[in-house]
Amino acid sequence: MQVRASRAQRIGVVSAAASVMAVSADTAFAKGAFPPFDPTFFASQIFWLAISFGVLYWLMSRIALPRVGEVLAERSTTIARDLDQATEIHAKVEAVAKDHEQALAESRRNAQAIAQDARTASARETDAKRHATEAELGAKLAAAEKTIADRKTAAMKHVETIAAGAAAEIVGKLTGQSPTDAETAAAVKSVLSA
Amino acid sequence: MAAGGGIDPIHQFEIKPILGLRPFGLDLSFTNASLFMVVAVAVISAIMIYGSRQRATVPGRLQSLAEMLYEFVASTITGVMGRDGMRFFPFVFSLFMFVLTANMLGLIPGSFTVTSQIIVTAAFAFLVITVVLVYGIMKHGSHFFGLFVPEGVPGWLLPFMVLIEAVSFMSRPISLSLRLFGNMLAGHIALKVFGGFVVALTGAGIYATLAPLPLFLAVALTALEFLVAFLQAYVFTILTCVYLNDALHPGH
Numbered sequence: 001m002q003v004r005a006s007r008a009q010r011i012g013v014v015s016a017a018a019s020v021m022a023v024s025a026d027t028a029f030a031k032g033a034f035p036p037f038d039p040t041f042f043a044s045q046i047f048w049l050a051i052s053f054g055v056l057y058w059l060m061s062r063i064a065l066p067r068v069g070e071v072l073a074e075r076s077t078t079i080a081r082d083l084d085q086a087t088e089i090h091a092k093v094e095a096v097a098k099d100h101e102q103a104l105a106e107s108r109r110n111a112q113a114i115a116q117d118a119r120t121a122s123a124r125e126t127d128a129k130r131h132a133t134e135a136e137l138g139a140k141l142a143a144a145e146k147t148i149a150d151r152k153t154a155a156m157k158h159v160e161t162i163a164a165g166a167a168a169e170i171v172g173k174l175t176g177q178s179p180t181d182a183e184t185a186a187a188v189k190s191v192l193s194a
Numbered sequence: 195m196a197a198g199g200g201i202d203p204i205h206q207f208e209i210k211p212i213l214g215l216r217p218f219g220l221d222l223s224f225t226n227a228s229l230f231m232v233v234a235v236a237v238i239s240a241i242m243i244y245g246s247r248q249r250a251t252v253p254g255r256l257q258s259l260a261e262m263l264y265e266f267v268a269s270t271i272t273g274v275m276g277r278d279g280m281r282f283f284p285f286v287f288s289l290f291m292f293v294l295t296a297n298m299l300g301l302i303p304g305s306f307t308v309t310s311q312i313i314v315t316a317a318f319a320f321l322v323i324t325v326v327l328v329y330g331i332m333k334h335g336s337h338f339f340g341l342f343v344p345e346g347v348p349g350w351l352l353p354f355m356v357l358i359e360a361v362s363f364m365s366r367p368i369s370l371s372l373r374l375f376g377n378m379l380a381g382h383i384a385l386k387v388f389g390g391f392v393v394a395l396t397g398a399g400i401y402a403t404l405a406p407l408p409l410f411l412a413v414a415l416t417a418l419e420f421l422v423a424f425l426q427a428y429v430f431t432i433l434t435c436v437y438l439n440d441a442l443h444p445g446h
Contacts, residue, residue, distance in 0.1 A: 035207040036312050036379060041227070043220050045209075045313045048228035056235045056292055061284030064242035068264045071249050071257075078251060 156192075163188045203386035207310055207379070227314075230306045234295040242291075263291065267431070274435035275442055282438050285325065289318065290431040297378060297423035301416065309426075310378040312371065319371035322434050330441035341444045370433055377426045381419045388412040 164184040172178040179187075211223035241263070245256035253261060267287045271279045293309060300307025308314055330338035342359040343352070391408035395401050 035204060035209065036310060036375070038209075041209045041211075041221065041223070041225055042313045044211075044215075044222045044225055045227055045311060046317055047220075047222045048224065048231055049308075049314055049317055052228075052231035052235045053288065053292060056238060057284060057288045059235075059239055059243060060288045060291070064239070064246065064260070065264065065284055065287060067246045067249065068242065068260050071246060071251070071253075072261060072264065074249075075251050 203383045226306045230308050237295050238291045275439045293430050294427035307378050312375045315371040315375040319367035323367045326437045326441045334444055338444050374426050
């Protein structure tokens, strides 16, 4: 496309040149050949063009282009290496952050377990203490109850003996006959247990 | 124009010997044209060699310019010829830089435009075609001439097609050289003509008030000529790449 455009442009420009040249033809051709078509210096032109272009080609291909190419290649490798390094470091940082988070979660879990253990242990201890106290109190209660019962039996025995004595005396006074001890004891027992 | 007496737009293309050299009866004088060839080589070397002397990873201004030119030509070559076209890189780069620098130097007032000489552009064009022919035949032998035999053409038409292809191939150096020559010549003549109008009008009494008009046009034309100077160097380079591509891959 560019080539086509430039061709059209060339035709236009050349025709413009032709018209301008026609205007100046009187002055130019009157003096001699149109300078660009004058072959006087063709050999010199080609000679010096060959020398200067040859030198340019040599300088470019031997010195300038390898050097610039080297710089460009070096820069692209440097950039690639730096980018690689950056991604590597980034990956490392992410791994470290992950590890850190993992460690944090683990220690949190540990702390929770320790707290749970402490809570259960203290609960168990309290329970044990309470049970011991309760047992002690129960034992004391039982002993007290037994004492009361013993005292009651003993008291009842005294009551029987006093009642038998009193009954024998009452019977003796009323009938003049004194009952035997066994008879009064049986009679008192039957009355008391009734 | 002062030396030519009056305003002569052709005067700027005249070659004047600076140092006469006549070995074996040949006139190999060092002329103003030769001087600007040498200046072009010096300018290119200054940019490419002096500019890249530090080989800095972070480039300075001149090194940036050198790298930009390098990558511009390299991408042009790989775009047209692919990776293996890079074997022509030094040649195409030298060609592009020489034509571009010669065109640009020509825009300095009072300087000489090397590329406005038909013999110079013709020499470049024939150099390109010679490289194409020599490399094509060396690399592909007779297979290279398959370039002139398009595929899928009926047998009776083939002789005509081969003839047309051959003529088109042979006209390449002519069009290549005339395009650059014509553009540079016409541009510089137009610039000089408008410059001449300014001078003529300023010396023409009441009409001197019109003098800024062609001056403005000359300024605009100078801007256009900078574009043309680059564009023609680029066109020359890209066509060189297209022709070299035929030598590399003659099978289309």
